Amino acid sequence: MSTPTRLIAVLLGLLVVLGIGATVFVRSGMYNMGADAPHAPLTLTLLENLRDNATKAYSRNIVVPDLESPAQIAQGARLYSTRCTGCHLAPGVAQSELRTGLYPQPPDLSTDGIDDTAEAFWIIKHGIKMSAMPAWGKTHTDAEIWSAVAFLRKLPGMSPAQYQQLAHANPAQ
Numbered sequence: 655m656s657t658p659t660r661l662i663a664v665l666l667g668l669l670v671v672l673g674i675g676a677t678v679f680v681r682s683g684m685y686n687m688g689a690d691a692p693h694a695p696l697t698l699t700l701l702e703n704l705r706d707n708a709t710k711a712y713s714r715n716i717v718v719p720d721l722e723s724p725a726q727i728a729q730g731a732r733l734y735s736t737r738c739t740g741c742h743l744a745p746g747v748a749q750s751e752l753r754t755g756l757y758p759q760p761p762d763l764s765t766d767g768i769d770d771t772a773e774a775f776w777i778i779k780h781g782i783k784m785s786a787m788p789a790w791g792k793t794h795t796d797a798e799i800w801s802a803v804a805f806l807r808k809l810p811g812m813s814p815a816q817y818q819q820l821a822h823a824n825p826a827q
Contacts, residue, residue: 689757698758705782713776721771721804728823730805733798735821738763741786744821746814756786764817767810774803 655663679685693701695802721727735744740752742763753760768774778799790799809817 656761679728684819687696689755692757709773709777709782713770713773716775718771718775719800721807723799723809725803725825726801726804727808728805728820729798729825730801730803731817731820731823732825733802734805734809735817737790738802744814745809745812745817758785760787761784763806764809764812768803768806771803771807774806775799778802 692698706759728751734742739747740750741756741760743750743753743765745764747764759764777787777795779789790802812820
């Protein structure tokens, strides 16, 4: 057997052994999937990289509209106050019962904000698998989702009073 043929045979054998090992591991149930048990460091790193790279790739071609309308921002504040604060908190709210049991912990958008507007739209619209982040695009229009993004751009640094005033403003005003 020639050296290249032997190398291919060894690599194929290694792939078969790895495949069998992965199958045994997955079928064994030994990996704790409980939300109260953190991932192993390697698993967490892989999942975070997969999430971050996928959301960047899928949001790359989204065209961001003008998001400066006060009415749009106020609509986003109302949506955020009713749909998002249980997980992502609000100014003056340090923790919630729902958030306490989530793993991984969602970002505190009242302090962290969003890094990329198009990516935030994609995440809100499509959700994130196995993270408790729902796909709001199933129940909300793109215009509603953009209003939430418009608000999220303004949220960090907002005082609790400013947040409450905006989140509970009368839409007719």
